[in-house]
Amino acid sequence: SIDMNRLFDRLRSLGAIGRGEDGKLVRLSASDNDKAGRDCLVSWLNEAGLEVAVDRIGNVFGIWRDESNEKEMPLLLGSHIDTVIDAGMYDGCFGVLSGLEVIETLKAAGIRPQRPVVVAAFTNEEGVRYAPDMMGSLVFAGGMPVEEALAVIGHDGSVLGDELRRIGYAGTLDPGFLKPHAYLELHIEQGPVLEREGFTLGAVENLQGISWQRITIDGIANHAGTTPMSMRRDAGHAAARVVTFLRDRAMASNSPTVATVGCMQFEPNAINVIPSRAMFTVDLRDPNEQRLRAEEAALATFLEGLAKAEGVRVSVERLARFEPVIFDGDLVAHIEEAASRRGLACRRMTSGAGHDAQMIARISPAAMIFVPSVGGISHNPAEFTPEADLVAGATVLLDVVMDLVRS
Amino acid sequence: SIDMNRLFDRLRSLGAIGRGEDGKLVRLSASDNDKAGRDCLVSWLNEAGLEVAVDRIGNVFGIWRDESNEKEMPLLLGSHIDTVIDAGMYDGCFGVLSGLEVIETLKAAGIRPQRPVVVAAFTNEEGVRYAPDMMGSLVFAGGMPVEEALAVIGHDGSVLGDELRRIGYAGTLDPGFLKPHAYLELHIEQGPVLEREGFTLGAVENLQGISWQRITIDGIANHAGTTPMSMRRDAGHAAARVVTFLRDRAMASNSPTVATVGCMQFEPNAINVIPSRAMFTVDLRDPNEQRLRAEEAALATFLEGLAKAEGVRVSVERLARFEPVIFDGDLVAHIEEAASRRGLACRRMTSGAGHDAQMIARISPAAMIFVPSVGGISHNPAEFTPEADLVAGATVLLDVVMDLVRS
Ligand SMILES: NC(=O)NCCC(=O)O
Ligand SMILES: NC(=O)NCCC(=O)O
Numbered sequence: 001s002i003d004m005n006r007l008f009d010r011l012r013s014l015g016a017i018g019r020g021e022d023g024k025l026v027r028l029s030a031s032d033n034d035k036a037g038r039d040c041l042v043s044w045l046n047e048a049g050l051e052v053a054v055d056r057i058g059n060v061f062g063i064w065r066d067e068s069n070e071k072e073m074p075l076l077l078g079s080h081i082d083t084v085i086d087a088g089m090y091d092g093c094f095g096v097l098s099g100l101e102v103i104e105t106l107k108a109a110g111i112r113p114q115r116p117v118v119v120a121a122f123t124n125e126e127g128v129r130y131a132p133d134m135m136g137s138l139v140f141a142g143g144m145p146v147e148e149a150l151a152v153i154g155h156d157g158s159v160l161g162d163e164l165r166r167i168g169y170a171g172t173l174d175p176g177f178l179k180p181h182a183y184l185e186l187h188i189e190q191g192p193v194l195e196r197e198g199f200t201l202g203a204v205e206n207l208q209g210i211s212w213q214r215i216t217i218d219g220i221a222n223h224a225g226t227t228p229m230s231m232r233r234d235a236g237h238a239a240a241r242v243v244t245f246l247r248d249r250a251m252a253s254n255s256p257t258v259a260t261v262g263c264m265q266f267e268p269n270a271i272n273v274i275p276s277r278a279m280f281t282v283d284l285r286d287p288n289e290q291r292l293r294a295e296e297a298a299l300a301t302f303l304e305g306l307a308k309a310e311g312v313r314v315s316v317e318r319l320a321r322f323e324p325v326i327f328d329g330d331l332v333a334h335i336e337e338a339a340s341r342r343g344l345a346c347r348r349m350t351s352g353a354g355h356d357a358q359m360i361a362r363i364s365p366a367a368m369i370f371v372p373s374v375g376g377i378s379h380n381p382a383e384f385t386p387e388a389d390l391v392a393g394a395t396v397l398l399d400v401v402m403d404l405v406r407s
Numbered sequence: 408s409i410d411m412n413r414l415f416d417r418l419r420s421l422g423a424i425g426r427g428e429d430g431k432l433v434r435l436s437a438s439d440n441d442k443a444g445r446d447c448l449v450s451w452l453n454e455a456g457l458e459v460a461v462d463r464i465g466n467v468f469g470i471w472r473d474e475s476n477e478k479e480m481p482l483l484l485g486s487h488i489d490t491v492i493d494a495g496m497y498d499g500c501f502g503v504l505s506g507l508e509v510i511e512t513l514k515a516a517g518i519r520p521q522r523p524v525v526v527a528a529f530t531n532e533e534g535v536r537y538a539p540d541m542m543g544s545l546v547f548a549g550g551m552p553v554e555e556a557l558a559v560i561g562h563d564g565s566v567l568g569d570e571l572r573r574i575g576y577a578g579t580l581d582p583g584f585l586k587p588h589a590y591l592e593l594h595i596e597q598g599p600v601l602e603r604e605g606f607t608l609g610a611v612e613n614l615q616g617i618s619w620q621r622i623t624i625d626g627i628a629n630h631a632g633t634t635p636m637s638m639r640r641d642a643g644h645a646a647a648r649v650v651t652f653l654r655d656r657a658m659a660s661n662s663p664t665v666a667t668v669g670c671m672q673f674e675p676n677a678i679n680v681i682p683s684r685a686m687f688t689v690d691l692r693d694p695n696e697q698r699l700r701a702e703e704a705a706l707a708t709f710l711e712g713l714a715k716a717e718g719v720r721v722s723v724e725r726l727a728r729f730e731p732v733i734f735d736g737d738l739v740a741h742i743e744e745a746a747s748r749r750g751l752a753c754r755r756m757t758s759g760a761g762h763d764a765q766m767i768a769r770i771s772p773a774a775m776i777f778v779p780s781v782g783g784i785s786h787n788p789a790e791f792t793p794e795a796d797l798v799a800g801a802t803v804l805l806d807v808v809m810d811l812v813r814s
Pocket of ligand 2: 223225272498532533534540541597759760761762
């Protein structure tokens with residue numbers, strides 16, 4: 001069984017890296033803080049005696065293989081260690097560190113696996129600095145040319161490729177240099193389902209589709225005191241209409257569609273100036289592709305009407321678009337069985353969040369194990385999963401890996 | 408008559424100071440760019456042979472007096488040279504430079520005024536960096552203690568007093584060291600009325616009341632993909648509701664109330680995070696104090712309901728509050744007469760914008776002359792007034808000043 005103290009110690013250590021004086025954890029992809037986190041992970045991979053590899057998109061791998069199994073396709077475990085702004089310490093890190101923990105446990109037990117076992121930390125899973133999200137695993141799976149990904153410009157104007165070089169994680173290996181036999185990702189649920197229904201584990205069957213857009217509304221700046229309401233072309237007001245439209249629509253429907261405006265910026269952003277420009281993001285998700293398309297279409301129609309009604313110009317940039325993904329049925333069943341052998345209450349479920357597993361599913365059987373998030377809180381410093389649940393998740397991961405490396 | 412070429416040259420020169428590489432004019436109060444603008448103005452005041460004085464709040468004065476008139480209360484002309492973000496070049500500067508132009512014209516004509524004539528450039532009229540607006544003239548008029556004003560923290564975290572010292576404009580004179588006999592301010596209208604109705608000049612009778620508030624909404628950050636719509640405490644969405652409430656209410660009423668949300672900021676401002684916080688400003692104005700109070704009360708009631716309905720915390724900070732002001736009837740009539748003597752179409756009117764005149768009106772008779780703004784556009788780089796209208800305004804200012812310094 002796994003060394004839970006080592007796992008918790010590492011989780012806490014990594015969670016302290018990139019924490020500012022204000023106590024906020026921010027380890028955006030390819031930032032200085034991300035470099036510090038990566039350096040720490042690499043030191044642990046080295047200590048564990050793994051072969052460390054970095055590919056051109058900056059994905060970090062710890063490879064356990066020997067002459068007896070190096071010809072076999074590896075079993076890949078992984079997740080990410082980049083974070084959102086003011087993040088919790090479990091999101092992503094728990095999966096990477098559990099993957100490492102499983103490998104160290106197997107090594108210490110003298111197991112000789114039939115195939116290599118690899119733990120991966122994928123670049124820029126969060127997508128907060130560079131869009132799309134899950135970028136490292138997307139490139140690894142061949143879904144985006146590496147040159148295109150390296151050229152992406154972040155919300156801070158930086159270029160991902162430059163930043164990876166700067167922090168020393170622009171590797172030389174071609175993404176996809178490993179062809180996985182299967183991929184497993186352990187992650188916190190980040191939502192309320194497991195806790196609410198009293199399950200310790202989730203066997204994730206599918207992931208919802210993700211649609212990310214950046215919308216820019218151009219109006220006309222004018223004086224807040226002198227301009228009659230009827231003469232305004234207020235970009236900020238038009239943006240607010242989009243926010244309330246999305247909310248009202250999502251609340252009114254019976255579908256699980258979720259719609260979020262997370263980023264908002266006004267220009268010139270002055271108290272007595274009618275905004276000339278508003279830029280904001282729209283995150284739309286639905287497990288059903290048809291419904292997701294319908295939501296996108298409804299938004300587009302609304303924006304057209306808004307442009308006419310408000311006399312503003314609306315432009316839309318697509319930042320990410322992923323269709324819903326269905327995981328490998330055998331792997332999902334395998335997770336369920338392993339949980340049941342340990343007597344752990346496990347539920348099949350959909351993931352609301354996007355995950356690297358959804359990209360790797362393009363090139364190999366993939367599935368995920370979820371542990372509960374207290375209060376359904378994530379992307380928030382209050383993100384928390386009790387230690388017993390973390391241990392349950394890592395133990396079932398260990399069990400499934402043991403099964404898979406024996407055959 | 409005035410030297411219109413000198414006036415236009417100076418307007419253009421000042422309009423080039425603080426213009427960035429992107430062509431945007433930004434001369435926020437007490438910034439480096441403001442220092443450059445002030446230095447330029449002071450050089451012109453010196454060239455004109457005026458006595459230059461700076462008070463503790465950084466108001467700059469060019470004083471024309473001699474032994475024969477120095478015991479009389481001065482006639483004060485003025486406005487401001489600070490700007491908003493991405494500003495036009497007329498707002499404020501036109502009034503200050505016309506005041507200087509009038510003094511130079513009288514001097515050159517050998518006029519010996521019965522009283523000193525002074526041109527003033529008041530600190531931080533725009534209020535974009537430090538609230539409240541019209542701060543320099545407010546302090547000059549005794550409406551705010553100078554220590555309190557110097558301690559104001561700007562939207563960029565800077566302290567006004569520190570910044571004035573840094574740029575060399577923390578003077579030693581007590582604000583109010585001059586007691587004006589009367590105050591005149593020439594300004595662009597910044598609104599659509601004069602142009603729409605075909606008038607060359609406005610004789611401003613009154614100014615509307617101004618209410619500025621900063622509203623902070625605290626919700627709970629959570630994951631955009633996993634959090635069901637019904638479980639959200641989305642601060643950004645709540646802020647959008649305030650924007651649309653203000654707009655709908657102002658549009659529905661028959662009153663001239665205007666409501667503007669000019670600044671908006673989300674935290675953490677990440678695409679896949681439900682905003683934990685939204686901070687925004689509300690600018691409410693009405694020429695009628697009772698109505699302005701009713702609008703403020705309606706907003707407060709709405710915010711209370713919103714906090715309950717959305718499960719968010721709302722806090723409100725007052726940034727500025729000025730009651731409507733009525734100007735001196737004799738001065739207004741004087742302006743009308745002077746315009747009519749020149750054969751210029753002049754209309755009595757209300758000012759939609761706040762002006763230094765509204766503060767000086769607390770301590771002396773005051774009035775304003777407006778010239779048209781093409782398309783009603785201001786606080787926008789497209790701000791424009793045809794040269795003929797600028798000349799008409801400066802000429803009527805000259806005429807009124809001539810009358811006032813003879814008696
Ligand atoms: N798991 C996770 O938070 N992924 C980030 C991508 C997204 O779902 O927004
Ligand atoms: N004239 C002018 O733009 N004043 C700034 C203060 C305000 O009215 O918002």
